[in-house]
Amino acid sequence: MQSNRGRDTGPELRLRSALHAQGFRFRVNYPLTVSARVRVDIVFTRRRLAVFIDGCFWHGCTAHRTLPKSNIEFWSAKISANRERDEKVDAMLLRGGWRVLRIWEHVPLQLAVAMVASALREL
Ligand SMILES: [Zn+2]
Numbered sequence: 001m002q003s004n005r006g007r008d009t010g011p012e013l014r015l016r017s018a019l020h021a022q023g024f025r026f027r028v029n030y031p032l033t034v035s036a037r038v039r040v041d042i043v044f045t046r047r048r049l050a051v052f053i054d055g056c057f058w059h060g061c062t063a064h065r066t067l068p069k070s071n072i073e074f075w076s077a078k079i080s081a082n083r084e085r086d087e088k089v090d091a092m093l094l095r096g097g098w099r100v101l102r103i104w105e106h107v108p109l110q111l112a113v114a115m116v117a118s119a120l121r122e123l
Contacts, residue, residue: 009053009105015112040093050093060079
């Protein structure tokens with residue numbers, strides 16, 4: 001279980017180093033002008049692409065949604081709140097002229113790299 005606040009998590013680090021190895025250059029944990037509270041995991045500033053690596057637990061991935069046995073109501077409320085927040089953040093970014101790419105942490109690394117590469121090609 002990983003924190004939704006905690007940065008430099010495993011999946012994010014792996015994706016960052018894979019992208020870097022392929023010659024992509026980007027900012028990490030980048031504070032956006034649309035809201036100081038929002039930090040984006042991987043940001044291509046010039047191309048205005050914001051990439052989030054969403055943890056399966058904290059962001060409520062339906063494929064791996066296993067809630068802890070205790071305090072189920074607490075956890076489902078917390079995860080719902082996270083999902084609502086994600087949607088607000090996405091909407092805010094879109095309004096600010098950004099594109100948003102969310103990648104589940106369970107996505108295999110090579111596929112995640114391909115998703116980012118193709119999102120950049122579409123720009
Ligand atoms: Zn998942």
